[in-house]
Amino acid sequence: MLSLSQYLREVGWGRVSRVVVSLGELQAVDREVFEFALKELANLYSVDIGRFELVEEEASFECRSCGFRWRLKDLELPDEVREAIHFLPEAAYAYLRCPRCGSADFILASGRGVKLEGVEP
């Protein structure tokens, strides 16, 4: 939110009609809690926002070794592993391997982190 308020100051906008935030599936952020927190922060930093739009980005991986692609949804992970990845998405590299060739060299292709995708005046 501080990043957004700084940005608004830089571009000289008093308010924005729409803010788009993407939530990476890998970090398992609760949408309702997150939206509530965003609105509270908007008040705290006096940012006048018309509408928040939260978009979930599916988490997927791509093996650098054999090119196989797979989704987080396809995996059964223990809760403690999901929690570790929730705090530190790169912890995925400690627990996951390519389901096809077993390589540890893969790309976190999508669904990482919380990103402010953009704002509209």
Place this chain on the structure above:
Amino acid sequence: MSTLQDPRLVAVCERLKEVRAVVPFLSSKGGVGKTLVSVATALALVRRGLRVGLLDLDVTNPTVHLVLGVRPGSVAPKEEYGVVPPEVSGVRVMSTVFYTLGKPTPLRGDSISSAIRELLSITKWGPLDVLVVDTPPGMSDELLELLTYIRRFSSFLVTTPSRLSLESTTRLAELVAGRVAGVVLNMAWEIPEEVARLADRLSVPLYTLPYDSSVEVALGNPEKLAGTRFAKAVDTYLGERVLRLLSTTPR
């Protein structure tokens, strides 16, 4: 639609707002003892009554916890609108090992930067006098992350008398000149002229730490470590130096 910069960088600055001094231990050569010197310095500063944090910036191969005797999984950061680092022997410690539990975690460059930004943007250090940073060897992503957005730091360059280490340290000094508080000659079986010249050129003190075989036995036991000749030298030289740094740093 406008796109914004990585918001984690703003969060990192916020999280470090109450930290008076960031003190990284740097060396582009491995095996010179950065981790031991970092941990011993952090423990020495706690004994001097300071509020101290310790960050293991080696995100793929963390070892700070081994020196402190922390078994991965036995302590964890506490979630509280971010995460509060666990306190070990009076030091607030943060490491990726709390999330990877010591499993091999191979990361390529971008992922290293991302892991560091993530860790620093969620960690609530709270008010600290000093944040000691143990860094991995090399001149790659970890160092660049430090140089890029933790601009205000005072580092110690760590080397051994080996020419290989000295050459690497001299090269590194060019990158961080102006942000060096001292040169540390560790495991000093001799004092080469080059290291004294390097300290002179940087206009910083040279600190000589002895090779002390009892340190290996004290690994994992902070109290025992404090009793070693090595830790006493760290306390005398680096403890004093950091106190002097703080005396010129605004509260």
